[in-house]
Amino acid sequence: MYSEKVMDHFTNPRNVGEIENPDGEGTVGNPTCGDMMTIYITVKDDKIDDIKFKTFGCGAAIATSSMITELAKGRTVDEAYAIGRNDVAEALDGLPKVKIHCSNLAADALQTAIEDYRSKNS
């Protein structure tokens, strides 16, 4: 069902955790639906300097969270903001159809975190 890349990110998730006093923080999802994701970022010189996540959810939810932290790290804030839902799925060599819903959350969570950062710094 899951690609090897999904399984890799699921079993060895990157950038797990919380950041104290992050520059931006975004939470999406709803635990009653079985998925809730929080992404924390710090920004330095307009680049994502550090990024961490915490996720309650299935294998796909965890893998997409992990993947998006890798995709975003080191990019400019605008570039990171532009990472779309499909980019994450593609980077993981695809996701099962039924899992598209929860895997979309990763891109949403990152965007929410960036919006949080922007609103604090505008």
Added chain:
Amino acid sequence: MIYMDHSATTPVREEVFEIMKPYFTRSFGNASTFYSLGREAKEAMENARENVASIIGANKDEIIFTSGGTESDNITIQGIAYKLNEMGKGNHIITSSIEHPAVMETCAVLEKKGFEVTYLPVYEEGIVKIEDLKNAIKEETILITIMHANNEIGTLQPVNEIGKIAKENKIKFHTDAVQSVGKIPVDVNEMNVDLLSISSHKIYGPKGIGALYIKKGTRLQPILFGGGQEKDLSPGTENIVGIVGLGEACRLAKEELEKNISYVTNLRDKLIDGVLNSVEKSYINGDKNKRLPGNVNFRFTGIEGESIVLMLDAKGITSSTGSACSSTKLTASHVLKAIGLENVDSHGSLRLTIGPENTEEEVKTVIKEIPPIIEKLRSLSSIWNK
């Protein structure tokens, strides 16, 4: 591999496979033909029918073969509903809220066709209350269909009492015994049951074959039509290989029943104690005692079941979950909802179902592997706060 998903399916036992073998390529006759090869097939089939009847205390001519538990459930529920309704006997069906989809969905379709269905609650224990059943019965009630053992949480329903009440009220009683036959004693007479569903692949027989006990004199309206096989109720060329396999699986299961019950119960209790003791905020879903010998259904706060199953799978341990995320419909198991779990809690379920070929060593391994997995997933979880 440590296989602990016996409620999903079981391998075909070597002994069962051996008995089946000659019927693939040598004694392959069509049982409805009357020449030697057909008679050979027919004899094997009748011998199997005897073995199936025997494990539930029925007569041979009260057993028909079907393509599985799903067909048995459908033949019964649609068959009784249409027949009795046509005869003007009423349109009310009583079932439980934790039935297998083969019963649940069939009842739902009948509702759309004008039948009335009462879904009895099962409370936190996952067991229907006799009082509720009594209150639900009315003049129009034509069928009570309540499963013997639940496939997810393994709880046992009070089928003997249900049967007694059904009989007193002259209502037909069907039980889906797919999970109980071969694992605990099942006797159609003690149960006062009119119809009982069996599936082969849950008891080390092949997939694609099942049986239905139909008490002598019970009339059903057929739902499939064809060459008249199996009393016009499950037509089609008889699946001799499957039938022979199911028969042998029943024979062996009956022979080893006592031994297996105590062996599997012991493993189950060790597994429950081992995990509950080493993982905080872990619980058992459903009544702790009135459950199948081999069924364990854990609940872990703060994490999601599919990820537990995947991590166990990576360690070579096969398990399952009722979490919404593991279903194609993305809704939590109706069984977990029925025992009152809030959605968040229903996500963290883990089912381990033990069979007689599991060893104490394997149980120890599972007890060792689970805690670090739970800990890891909780450390990732956005809703877990230690």
Added chain:
Amino acid sequence: MIYMDHSATTPVREEVFEIMKPYFTRSFGNASTFYSLGREAKEAMENARENVASIIGANKDEIIFTSGGTESDNITIQGIAYKLNEMGKGNHIITSSIEHPAVMETCAVLEKKGFEVTYLPVYEEGIVKIEDLKNAIKEETILITIMHANNEIGTLQPVNEIGKIAKENKIKFHTDAVQSVGKIPVDVNEMNVDLLSISSHKIYGPKGIGALYIKKGTRLQPILFGGGQEKDLSPGTENIVGIVGLGEACRLAKEELEKNISYVTNLRDKLIDGVLNSVEKSYINGDKNKRLPGNVNFRFTGIEGESIVLMLDAKGITSSTGSACSSTKLTASHVLKAIGLENVDSHGSLRLTIGPENTEEEVKTVIKEIPPIIEKLRSLSSIWNK
């Protein structure tokens, strides 16, 4: 043993059995689960689906697995009838008068439920006339269900023309291809067919498994309810062993189709000539050319088929008959009646159906054994006057 009843059933081929083996005891997972073992099962199943699709020129996602030809026919005919009728499209069904009971009985039941069914005549040749079909079509016609090859007399129906007419009139077209798939070319596109039934045990696959081709976009009302497997149309835990067997049987049948057709046709023609030349008042039922490569259906005046079958059986030759005496209902085969045989004549039928594993030697033996049997039975017969 000389087995010449291939239209009744076939053995599982050794190659097919070999492919099936690992799925009994090792890769036995439930295909609806998502851990490794379930995925293995699922992959095997999808590979088989590809092979089934391929033999009829369909797409993989247009194939569902069923428990056999009977279920495929029922799912289709009930499913289309209920669905289209519910949508207000009409209540008229056209079929032939020589369908298998799985079609015939299903249509009969629909008649009782208010549908109108036209049974097209097949004349002496055992083939429907396109003119009759055209005349039967009316505004209320929702389904044409006409078999590809007949199971008793082997005659082939003009399915391509039928499909063309069905398409022109926007009527759904189903064909029961249980006897033709794997024996003659079958292409759903050339046929313009919307639904097509397949059974595994007629083509050296295991019993208890079949398939149904459902053209993309065709909607059916389900008749069995459960866990949602096979697009909600044939629910129940997937019979992986059976599915894998059917897939391999299709793959092999496709590969060997050309070779088998010419080989079997040659044996058939030898058998026909051999017997007709040596037995007086012997005839062939159904069209001599438009028939399955392997089907021979003799008629011998003055004697009864069951006794011929039994005498051949005593000589180690397996055959069958459409005689009333061989059926549990004691009425002559509706197929023989439909080709206009008076009851007396219909009794003397003998079906020999040849498969690619039959040899020329075997055919010679059969040609040698039949005449003395016929002579002996005629010498006993009260209605035979030389």
